[in-house]
Amino acid sequence: MCYIITRTQRKGFWDVQFYKRDERNVHARLTMSPSQTILKKFFGFDSFRKGQEETIQHILSGRDVLCVMPTGSGKSLCYQIPAMLMEGVTIVLSPLISLMKDQVDALRQNGVRAAAINSAMEWDDVKPVFRQIRAGETKLLYIAPERLEGVGFREFLAEIDVSMVVVDEAHCVSHWGHDFRPSYLNISPTVASLPNRPVVAAFTATATHEVRADIVAQLDLADPHTLITGFDRENLFFQVEHPLDKTGFLLDYLKKFPNMPGIVYCSTRKAVEEVCSDLRAFGVQAVRYHAGLDDEERRTNQESFLYDRATVMVATNAFGMGIDKSNVRFVIHYNMPSSIDSYYQEAGRAGRDSAPADCILMFGRKDVVTARYLISQSDDSSAREASFKKLRAMIDYVNTSGCLRYFILRYFGEEGLDDACEDCGNCSSVIERTDVTVEAQKILSCVYRMAEKTGGRTFGQTVLTDVLRGSGRSAVKSLGFDRISTWGLMKSYSAEAVRRITDFLMAEGFLDVDDGEFPTLRLTGKARAFFKSGTRLLMRKYEEKPDRKPKKGVTSIARKEVVNEDLFEILRELRRKLAAGEGVPPYVVFSDKTLFAICEALPENDRALLDINGVGQVKLEKYGDAFLEAVRNWRSS
Numbered sequence: 024m025c026y027i028i029t030r031t032q033r034k035g036f037w038d039v040q041f042y043k044r045d046e047r048n049v050h051a052r053l054t055m056s057p058s059q060t061i062l063k064k065f066f067g068f069d070s071f072r073k074g075q076e077e078t079i080q081h082i083l084s085g086r087d088v089l090c091v092m093p094t095g096s097g098k099s100l101c102y103q104i105p106a107m108l109m110e111g112v113t114i115v116l117s118p119l120i121s122l123m124k125d126q127v128d129a130l131r132q133n134g135v136r137a138a139a140i141n142s143a144m145e146w147d148d149v150k151p152v153f154r155q156i157r158a159g160e161t162k163l164l165y166i167a168p169e170r171l172e173g174v175g176f177r178e179f180l181a182e183i184d185v186s187m188v189v190v191d192e193a194h195c196v197s198h199w200g201h202d203f204r205p206s207y208l209n210i211s212p213t214v215a216s217l218p219n220r221p222v223v224a225a226f227t228a229t230a231t232h233e234v235r236a237d238i239v240a241q242l243d244l245a246d247p248h249t250l251i252t253g254f255d256r257e258n259l260f261f262q263v264e265h266p267l268d269k270t271g272f273l274l275d276y277l278k279k280f281p282n283m284p285g286i287v288y289c290s291t292r293k294a295v296e297e298v299c300s301d302l303r304a305f306g307v308q309a310v311r312y313h314a315g316l317d318d319e320e321r322r323t324n325q326e327s328f329l330y331d332r333a334t335v336m337v338a339t340n341a342f343g344m345g346i347d348k349s350n351v352r353f354v355i356h357y358n359m360p361s362s363i364d365s366y367y368q369e370a371g372r373a374g375r376d377s378a379p380a381d382c383i384l385m386f387g388r389k390d391v392v393t394a395r396y397l398i399s400q401s402d403d404s405s406a407r408e409a410s411f412k413k414l415r416a417m418i419d420y421v422n423t424s425g426c427l428r429y430f431i432l433r434y435f436g437e438e439g440l441d442d443a444c445e446d447c448g449n450c451s452s453v454i455e456r457t458d459v460t461v462e463a464q465k466i467l468s469c470v471y472r473m474a475e476k477t478g479g480r481t482f483g484q485t486v487l488t489d490v491l492r493g494s495g496r497s498a499v500k501s502l503g504f505d506r507i508s509t510w511g512l513m514k515s516y517s518a519e520a521v522r523r524i525t526d527f528l529m530a531e532g533f534l535d536v537d538d539g540e541f542p543t544l545r546l547t548g549k550a551r552a553f554f555k556s557g558t559r560l561l562m563r564k565y566e567e568k569p570d571r572k573p574k575k576g577v578t579s580i581a582r583k584e585v586v587n588e589d590l591f592e593i594l595r596e597l598r599r600k601l602a603a604g605e606g607v608p609p610y611v612v613f614s615d616k617t618l619f620a621i622c623e624a625l626p627e628n629d630r631a632l633l634d635i636n637g638v639g640q641v642k643l644e645k646y647g648d649a650f651l652e653a654v655r656n657w658r659s660s
């Protein structure tokens with residue numbers, strides 16, 4: 024089938040008309056494919072991202088799809104564009120009301136007829152939505168999966184022409200996934216009960232092999248085209264810091280980027296309270312979010328952040344699921360999460376608009392102790408073992424001197440990666456390194472001598488550090504460690520320094536850890552090879568004293584400087600006003616990335632503005648004049 028898109032505009036929305044090639048000889052007039060035309064006209068983008076076009080084509084050919092793409096990679100367009108091109112209505116099942124609202128707002132801003140029905144709506148509000156669908160005026164209807172439990176709604180679906188059923192966050196259908204939702208199990212029987220089976224398209228950002236197989240089975244996907252684009256988020260800059268003064272580090276960072284919206288994640292409610300009040304005391308517009316606050320405060324704070332009234336959200340991991348704010352420019356972890364899975368999910372809330380964003384993890388040794396204690400409380404020994412394994416990977420991430428991005432990607436099973444991405448905190452050249460070959464030899468020899476002295480027993484870091492620093496405490500003496508050759512070999516080092524180098528040796532695989540609440544260390548084959556080879560070992564330089572001076576090369580935002588920053592602030596304010604007038608979050612008007620591009624290109628007319636990624640026909644008509652005027656005023660000021 025070949026399509027043409029006509030420019031009829033009714034009540035601010037655009038209608039897409041379909042003509043088969045043989046009905047009207049219009050084929051020759053199209054210079055772009057229908058999906059490309061929609062991409063540019065409605066969404067303002069020039070080209071598809073990886074995986075998008077392929078998925079769209081399979082859907083349009085009538086095939087089910089399973090699409091695994093990372094957060095922020097543009098999954099929504101993969102179904103929104105075919106939904107606009109297919110006759111009938113597409114039903115999108117989405118787990119959260121806030122997500123639906125955001126998506127529908129964004130689509131309507133682009134002139135696409137979309138609607139949502141949620142549990143908070145009265146029947147009087149639902150009725151017109153049904154009417155519009157019956158009249159063929161809605162292309163996408165967002166609903167929560169619970170809605171499928173109502174017989175009346177299922178009957179309604181059977182009456183209308185459903186072209187596609189989209190399952191967003193499809194991992195919720197799987198018991199293996201981390202967010203199982205029983206109501207997702209209603210999807211497949213509902214699809215089966217429709218008079219004509221629609222295309223079923225499933226999307227998720229996180230899916231292991233088991234979860235993928237489960238999605239296909241539970242949703243009864245028919246020979247789906249499966250697309251897995253990988254987990255890399257190129258615009259995110261990963262960095263690990265070991266600051267002795269975390270709040271000082273945070274304040275330095277925020278001083279450097281005063282108006283950039285971002286999230287600071289803390290592991291406890293208490294930490295949220297403390298960090299939030301510290302930031303406020305220094306004049307940062309911060310709000311807090313955790314499960315101990317009442318609903319009203321949580322709602323208000325969340326909204327202040329979404330609408331750019333507050334700059335920084337300080338929160339526990341209770342905040343974030345379903346938050347679609349695309350202009351989060353940084354996610355800083357004040358405490359270390361207990362797995363890379365959680366870390367990547369939380370950090371991944373930065374930079375959904377694909378403009379540069381920072382993901383910084385501030386490490387403190389206390390976080391490890393707390394995490395170990397919590398895991399050791401579990402009665403289920405296999406769950407305990409799995410959790411310790413995940414925690415170990417997280418600790419290794421924090422201590423590695425290698426590429427951070429590739430560390431994460433390897434964790435998720437990606438293969439064939441070169442040594443370094445050249446674009447993370449560890450790869451970037453500003454990081455100073457220090458030669459720890461001699462220290463490593465001392466530490467590893469000490470582990471060896473301690474085992475030798477005790478007939479092969481293993482010990483933890485505390486005793487190891489004490490022996491190396493020549494402690495005379497009874498735990499050291501009673502085992503005879505004050506008489507081994509490595510006792511006191513690192514007398515001149517602080518305990519922190521010895522620990523840091525030992526952590527590094529664990530992360531790099533020279534020491535194996537027998538996990539538990541009190542883990543112990545043993546040498547690996549790699550350590551034995553190291554003794555023989557005499558290779559030099561370099562690790563990231565570490566801090567010995569609090570250092571409150573801003574550091575060089577703290578972030579990617581610093582490196583990829585915003586062009587004409589003052590204009591960016593003017594455009595941001597304009598965007599905020601326009602958005603407030605329409606009751607939508609500012610990033611729905613234009614993304615940060617689009618504003619960055621305007622600051623760089625300084626468009627003088629409609630055509631130049633339309634050339635900018637993110638400016639489509641509808642938005643040009645709505646906001647073009649205001650933004651062009653702002654640029655003109657700025658030029659002449």
Ligand code: ADP
Pocket residue numbers: 068069070071072075092093094095096097098099100349375376377614636
């Ligand atoms: P996901 O659902 O995968 O997390 P979204 O669909 O929310 O991601 O898209 C993330 C961001 O990327 C949005 O701001 C969206 O407008 C933008 N985007 C999507 N596709 C493109 C494209 N082809 N070109 C430029 N930006 C895009």
